[in-house]
Amino acid sequence: MNATGRTWRRPPILIKDRRWRIGIYAGLLAYLVAAAASIEIDWLRVYQGLERGWRFIEGFLRPDFTSRWNDISHGLIESLTMTVTSTVVGVIISVPIGIGAARNLAPLPVYAVCRSIIALSRALQEIIIAILFVAMFGFGPFAGFLTLSFATIGFLAKLLAEDIEDIDSSQVEAVRATGASWWQLVNYAVQPQVMPRLIGLSLYRFDINFRESAVIGIVGAGGIGATLNTAIDRYEFDSAGAILLIIIVIVMVAEYGSSTVRKWVQ
Amino acid sequence: MPARPVARPPMPARAALPEIAALLKIESLTKTYKTGDKALKGVSVEVPSGQVVGLIGPSGAGKSTLIRCINRLVEPTEGTVRLGELDVTRLSRRDLRRARRRIGMIFQEYALVERLTVMENVLSGRLGYVPFWRSFMRKFPPDSVEKAFALLDRVGLGEHADKRADALSGGQRQRVGIARALEQDPELLLVDEPTASLDPKTSRQIMRLILEICRERDLPAIINIHDVVLAQDFTQRILGLRAGELVFDGPPDQLDEKALTEIYGEEDWTAMRRRASEDEDEEPMHHSERELVERLEGLS
Amino acid sequence: MPIATHNGTPVWRQRTSRQSLAIWAGWLALVALFVFCWQVMTKDTIWAFVQDAPRQAADIGSRMVPPRWSYIEKLLVPLWDTLNIATLGTLLGIVFAIPVAFLAARNTTPSVWLVRPIALFIIVASRSINSLIWALLLVSIIGPGLLAGVIAIGLRSIGFVAKLMYEAIEEIDGKQVEAVQATGASASQVIDYAIVPQILPTFFGVAVFRWDINIRESTILGLVGAGGIGLQLQASLNVLAWPQVTMIFIVILATVVVSEWVSAKVRHAII
Numbered sequence: 001m002n003a004t005g006r007t008w009r010r011p012p013i014l015i016k017d018r019r020w021r022i023g024i025y026a027g028l029l030a031y032l033v034a035a036a037a038s039i040e041i042d043w044l045r046v047y048q049g050l051e052r053g054w055r056f057i058e059g060f061l062r063p064d065f066t067s068r069w070n071d072i073s074h075g076l077i078e079s080l081t082m083t084v085t086s087t088v089v090g091v092i093i094s095v096p097i098g099i100g101a102a103r104n105l106a107p108l109p110v111y112a113v114c115r116s117i118i119a120l121s122r123a124l125q126e127i128i129i130a131i132l133f134v135a136m137f138g139f140g141p142f143a144g145f146l147t148l149s150f151a152t153i154g155f156l157a158k159l160l161a162e163d164i165e166d167i168d169s170s171q172v173e174a175v176r177a178t179g180a181s182w183w184q185l186v187n188y189a190v191q192p193q194v195m196p197r198l199i200g201l202s203l204y205r206f207d208i209n210f211r212e213s214a215v216i217g218i219v220g221a222g223g224i225g226a227t228l229n230t231a232i233d234r235y236e237f238d239s240a241g242a243i244l245l246i247i248i249v250i251v252m253v254a255e256y257g258s259s260t261v262r263k264w265v266q
Numbered sequence: 267m268p269a270r271p272v273a274r275p276p277m278p279a280r281a282a283l284p285e286i287a288a289l290l291k292i293e294s295l296t297k298t299y300k301t302g303d304k305a306l307k308g309v310s311v312e313v314p315s316g317q318v319v320g321l322i323g324p325s326g327a328g329k330s331t332l333i334r335c336i337n338r339l340v341e342p343t344e345g346t347v348r349l350g351e352l353d354v355t356r357l358s359r360r361d362l363r364r365a366r367r368r369i370g371m372i373f374q375e376y377a378l379v380e381r382l383t384v385m386e387n388v389l390s391g392r393l394g395y396v397p398f399w400r401s402f403m404r405k406f407p408p409d410s411v412e413k414a415f416a417l418l419d420r421v422g423l424g425e426h427a428d429k430r431a432d433a434l435s436g437g438q439r440q441r442v443g444i445a446r447a448l449e450q451d452p453e454l455l456l457v458d459e460p461t462a463s464l465d466p467k468t469s470r471q472i473m474r475l476i477l478e479i480c481r482e483r484d485l486p487a488i489i490n491i492h493d494v495v496l497a498q499d500f501t502q503r504i505l506g507l508r509a510g511e512l513v514f515d516g517p518p519d520q521l522d523e524k525a526l527t528e529i530y531g532e533e534d535w536t537a538m539r540r541r542a543s544e545d546e547d548e549e550p551m552h553h554s555e556r557e558l559v560e561r562l563e564g565l566s
Numbered sequence: 567m568p569i570a571t572h573n574g575t576p577v578w579r580q581r582t583s584r585q586s587l588a589i590w591a592g593w594l595a596l597v598a599l600f601v602f603c604w605q606v607m608t609k610d611t612i613w614a615f616v617q618d619a620p621r622q623a624a625d626i627g628s629r630m631v632p633p634r635w636s637y638i639e640k641l642l643v644p645l646w647d648t649l650n651i652a653t654l655g656t657l658l659g660i661v662f663a664i665p666v667a668f669l670a671a672r673n674t675t676p677s678v679w680l681v682r683p684i685a686l687f688i689i690v691a692s693r694s695i696n697s698l699i700w701a702l703l704l705v706s707i708i709g710p711g712l713l714a715g716v717i718a719i720g721l722r723s724i725g726f727v728a729k730l731m732y733e734a735i736e737e738i739d740g741k742q743v744e745a746v747q748a749t750g751a752s753a754s755q756v757i758d759y760a761i762v763p764q765i766l767p768t769f770f771g772v773a774v775f776r777w778d779i780n781i782r783e784s785t786i787l788g789l790v791g792a793g794g795i796g797l798q799l800q801a802s803l804n805v806l807a808w809p810q811v812t813m814i815f816i817v818i819l820a821t822v823v824v825s826e827w828v829s830a831k832v833r834h835a836i837i
Binding site for chain 2 (some may be wrong): 578741742748749752758760761763764767
C-alpha cells in the first residue's frame with residue numbers, strides 16, 4: 001500500500017455531486033445578490049432616522065408609564081380580557097374538532113370536515129382574520145376576541161389531533177376489549193394520555209394569544225396594540241417603550257407561569 | 267497527609283522500579299465535589315514509563331475521577347499531578363492545553379463526535395497543535411494527515427476514513443477513539459472503561475490492541491476497567507480503588523481473594539476464578555465474563 | 567386508595583374529598599374569571615353591530631367575489647419584495663441569533679451571572695414583540711420601505727432562532743465535548759469540532775422553519791408601510807376594493823402553502 005503523500009479533504013456535507021453543488025450554491029448566491037439589490041435604501045432618510053432611533057432607545061431605557069397611563073391601562077385590560085376569553089372559548093371548541101380530526105377516532109367524513117376547518121384557520125393569519133372580523137363586527141375587542149378564538153382552533157385542534165393519533169394504541173385496544181362504547185373509549189383510553197399535553201398546549205396558546213392581542217389592535221381589533229400604534233404615530237417613544245416593556249414583562253410572567261403549571265401537571 | 271487506613275500488600279519488584287524516574291507522579295490527590303461527595307481521599311501513585319496499569323474498583327469508587335484529574339477534565343481539590351517535571355495541577359489554561367496534548371485519552375462509549383467523519387475525529391487529536399484557522403478549514407499539515415492515515419491502517423480502518431463516525435460499529439468506533447488518542451503523539455494514555463458497551467470478544471480485541479500499541483511505543487497507560495479478568499489478563503500492574511482510597515497496588519497475580527474482598531467486599535471469588543481459568547478460549551469466555559460483570563455491577 | 571363510607575359500606579372513589587374539592591374550586595375560579603373578563607371586555611361592545619354582522623358578512627362576501635384576476639399583474643413585484651424581505655430578514659436574524667444563542671446556553675456562556683441573563687433578555691424581548699410591531703417602530707424610525715421590513719423580520723427572528731438554538735446547545739452530548747477538550751483543543755476549536763456538528767441539523771431545521779414563518783409574516787408587513795404585498799392590501803382596503811382584496815388573499819394563501827411545502831421538503835432533505 002502506498003503510505004506516503006496521502007492527502008485528505010473533507011467530503012462535502014450536503015450535496016455530494018460536484019455539479020449540483022456548484023449549481024445550487026451559485027443559484028443561491030445569485031438570488032441573494034438580486035434580493036439585496038431590490039432593496040432601495042434612502043440613506044439620507046436612514047441617517048435622519050438614526051436620531052429617532054436613538055430617541056427610541058432612550059425611551060426604552062427611560063420609559064414613561066404615567067402620562068398616557070389611562071390609555072395604556074385601558075388597552076392592557078382589553079388585551080388581557082381578550083386573551084382569557086378567547087383562549088377559553090378556543091380550547092372548548094378545539095377539543096371536539098381535535099377529536100374529529102384524529103384519524104384513529106373519527107369516521108372519514110367527520111375527519112375531512114374537521115381537517116378543513118383546521119387548515120382554513122391555519123392558512124389565514126390573525127391579522128387578515130382581524131381585518132375581516134373588524135369589517136363585520138365593528139371596531140373593538142369583540143372582533144379581536146373572535147379573531148383569537150378562531151386562530152386558537154387551528155393551532156390547538158391540529159396539535160391535539162396529532163397527539164391523539166400518536167397515543168399508545170395498545171391502551172385503546174385494551175379498553176375497547178372490555179366492550180366500552182365510543183364515549184367510554186375517549187374517556188378512559190384517550191383522555192388520560194392527552195390531558196397533560198392539552199393543558200400544556202392551552203397555556204402555551206394563552207401566551208401566543210396575548211402576544212397576538214398586542215398586534216391585532218393595529219387593524220382596529222382592540223387591545224394594547226391600538227395604544228401602541230397611537231404612541232408610535234405621535235413619536236411618543238417613551239410611552240411606546242413603556243408599552244413594549246409591559247408586553248415583555250407580561251409575556252415573561254406568562255411563560256414562567258405556564259412552564260411551572262406544565263411541570264406540575266405532568 | 268491523610269493516613270492510609272489499609273495496609274498495602276508488599277510492592278512487587280516489577281511495579282516499582284526505583285532506578286527509572288516515574289513519568290506520572292500523583293501525590294495525595296483529593297477531590298471533593300460541590301455536592302460534598304468525596305470522590306478521592308488522598309491518592310498517591312507513581313507510574314514509570316512504559317507501564318500499563320489497570321485501575322479496578324466498584325462503581326463510584328472514584329476511578330473515573332482519578333483519571334480525569336490527571337488531565338484536569340475534573341479539577342482536583344488538593345494534591346499534585348506531575349507529568350515528568352511538569353506540575354499539571356498548577357498550569358494556566360493555556361499551558362494546560364499544551365499539557366493535554368501530551369496525554370491521550372480513550373473514553374467509555376467512544377465519545378467520538380458522531381456527526382463528523384472518521385478522519386475528522388482522528389485529526390481532532392491534532393487540535394492542540396494547530397491554530398484555529400487550520401482546524402476550521404480542515405487544512406491540517408500533511409504529516410498529520412499522513413499519520414492519521416497510518417493510524418487508521420494500524421487499527422484496521424483504512425477504508426473508512428470518509429465515513430461518518432455514527433455509521434461504524436461499536437468496536438470500530440473504539441478503534442477510531444484509539445487512533446484519535448495516538449494522533450496526539452501522547453506520552454501517557456488515559457483509558458476510561460474502554461470496553462463498556464462492547465461485547466466480550468470485541469472487548470478482548472480492543473484491550474489487546476491497546477496493549478500492543480503501548481508496547482510498540484513504550485507508552486505508559488492507566489486503564490480504568492471494571493472487568494477484573496480483563497485487567498488481570500492485559501495489564502502489568504493493578505491498582506484497586508475503593509471509596510476514593512487506594513487499597514491495592516501490585517502485579518495481577520497478587521490479586522487474590524483477600525485483595526478482591528478488600529476492593530469489592532465479600533463475594534465468592536473462587537467461583538469467578540474457576541470459570542475464568544476453565545474457559546481459556548475467547549468464545550466460551552462470553553458467558554463467565556458476562557456473569558462476572560453482572561455480579562460486579564450488582565455489588566456496587 | 568381513597569375510599570369513602572356510604573351507609574356503612576366502603577365505596578371506591580377516584581379522588582379523596584379534599585382533592586375533588588380543590589379541583590372543583592379550580593374550575594369554578596376559571597369560570598368566574600372567564601365571566602368577569604367577558605363582562606369587562608364587552609362593556610363597550612355595541613351589540614347592534616354584532617347582530618348586524620351576518621348581514622355585513624354577506625354583504626362583504628358578495629362584494630369579494632369574483633376576485634379581480636387581472637390584478638395579479640400588479641402583485642408580482644410586491645410578491646418578489648415579500649420573498650426578499652423574508653429571506654434577507656431570516657439571514658439577518660440568524661447572523662445575530664448565533665452569538666446570542668452561544669451566550670445564552672449554560673454550557674457555553676462566558677458568565678452565567680452577567681452575560682447569560684442579558685442574552686436571555688434579548689431573546690425574550692425579541693420573541694415577545696411581533697414583527698408587525700417591530701415594523702411599526704422601524705417605519706417610524708427609518709421611514710417606510712423594504713429595509714424596515716427586513717430589519718423587523720430580522721429582529722423578530724433573533725429570539726426565535728436563538729431560543730431553539732440555545733436549547734439545542736444545552737442538550738448536546740457532553741462526552742463528545744470532553745473528548746475534544748482532552749486533546750488540548752482551545753475553546754473555539756471545541757465549539758467547531760464538538761458543539762457545531764451536534765447542533766447543525768437543529769440549526770438548519772430551525773432556519774428553514776423560521777424562513778417559512780417569515781414568508782407568512784412578511785405578507786402583512788405592508789399594512790404598516792414596511793413593503794411587500796401588504797402595501798397593496800392596505801391600499802385596496804382603504805378604497806374598499808374588495809375584489810382586489812380577495813385576489814391578494816388568494817395570492818398570500820398560495821404563497822404560504824408553497825413556502826410551507828418548500829420548507830418541509832428542504833427540512834426533510836437536510837435532516
